[in-house]
Amino acid sequence: MPTLENSLILTAYIMIFLTGLPANLLALRAFVGRVRQPHPAPIHILLLSLTLADLLLLLLLPFKMVEAASDFLWHLPELLCAVTGFGFYSSIYCSVWLLAAISIERYLGVAFPVRYKLSRRPVYGVIAALVSWILSFGHCTIVIITQYLNSTQRLTNGSSIMCYENFTAEQLEVVIPVRLELFLVLFLIPMAVTIFCYWRFVWVMLTQPHVGAQRRRRAVGLAVVTLLNFLVCFGPYNVSHLVGFHTKVSPKWRAEAVVLSSLNASLDPLLFYFSSSAVRRAFGKGLQALRHRGSSLLGRRGKETAEVANVDRGVSQTEGAPSSDYTTD
Template identity: 25%
Template sequence: MNACNSTTIENGTELGKNYSAYALVFGSVMTLGLPLNAVSLWILVRSHGLKSPSAVFMVNLAISDLLLVLSLPTRVYFYATCTWPLSQVACIFVTMLFRNNIRSSSIFITFICVDRLLAVVYPLRSRHLRTSSNASKAAALVWLFVLAVNIPESVIFSRFLKNNNISLCFEFQSGPESPLNYLLPVLVFILLAVNVVCTTLVSRALRSHLTDSARVSNKVNVMLIFVMNLMMFIVFFLPLSLAVLIESWRPAFTSLICLASVNCCLDPLLYYFSFDGFWRRKEDVDSSHAME
């Protein structure tokens, strides 16, 4: 008996309806996210390359979102048919792709926020720190971090699948005894705090006119970037993190995973507002300083 049938017997028809809704949400995210992020990545690489730290972080964010989108067809199939047709290794691989997006996206979004803070509030003092080389090294460390976390997670996941039906592939959650269970909440809380501090400092600098930020030509766009970053955390990442910690939220865990996946469809807006006329001029100035 597969996961859908067994749960339907226990909870009536509610789960069947939920599974159909999950398939619809993941299918919609896949349909929108694939072209949006593929085009965004092409524009970022073709027009901006890896010549500025913000471009490096945004290219990596787009790659992270594309990896998420590539993992969605199997989720759509699973929730549409309530079966898992592939191997245990494939189930682990696809699950890790999905989990890595939440972690890497939250980190790259925070890097973008910190980079914008330095560019606006400390443009001269940070010009040697804000280099594409340093950004590439930071991005490499992020990928090493998420891959390192995959090793113990994959072991725990493998044990779960051996003791349960393979059709429970996407129903896996780390047990409460696993310290990895607290990794996502701690990471999201820390990064959210960093984003709040950056937003506050930039807002204060733009209002006070005490720094080079007084020459920013489009302050609305600047603040919009920070507001969008905060929205990503509060709307998409924070609810899922709280569900890990709050037991009463556990029944909504898969629904919150659906919500978190939507973030990949909105990231292209961040690229658009980050690379308007002001940021292109600013990055050109920063690049010329870096070459001096």
């Protein structure tokens, strides 16, 4: 039986999976549609890549659920331990750099609108996305390397392991410095870039008299959600790297920090909502479908259903109107 702490971790994973998967699938459909249009904006390529990173994490969450349900004993094939850890942590750090790239794009779009419109190319978004994936996957190969250097100590009965845990002193000499590099290169630098860009982005949006109140609210919401991602989701896990480097051992609260990193997959859809009118329309249509389904189940299809449909149609048409969305949508 899992302990109370592990049961809470399992519950958190289940909630993240149930909320994050449908929201990211809706966003995926919207961004694929935008990217398939002629001359897609770099922001949509970056947002599509961020959605794919979130979906990778969400698809690997069931393995983390099984691990938490088993008191963090890995009863699955050992190869799955390495593959799950590699994909899971790579998706986290890929999201970090993609968020930084999105912040740069947003800042350039409002600070230098004319020059940016003339020079933006879809290939820039592709390059930024590829760099993010290569950086994250390249650094996270340490997960596979340590796994096959017997970095996870096998239990006495020989049937189970603790996945990516219980390092020996010799192995910690390799793992802890690499984790410090992860903290510096894959977290601290992109976080500093993101904070600077969104600070300037919000300042420009709030000081320009021609910017409407709705766009200002979306700009502030975009900055707040991104900052929450870094501080609440990515912060604790990466601080554990710093603590581990100082104490020379892995902190005992790393499992809880990993759960918070997974929460990023549920928060990103909020960022998508503030970033793209296509996602707002997709979410609106999804809510409309749920309302119709609920009305059908309750047998209320008369005047009330028609009024709800008319309201939703009006909202959809409003969202469908041409919108610059910070000059890049």
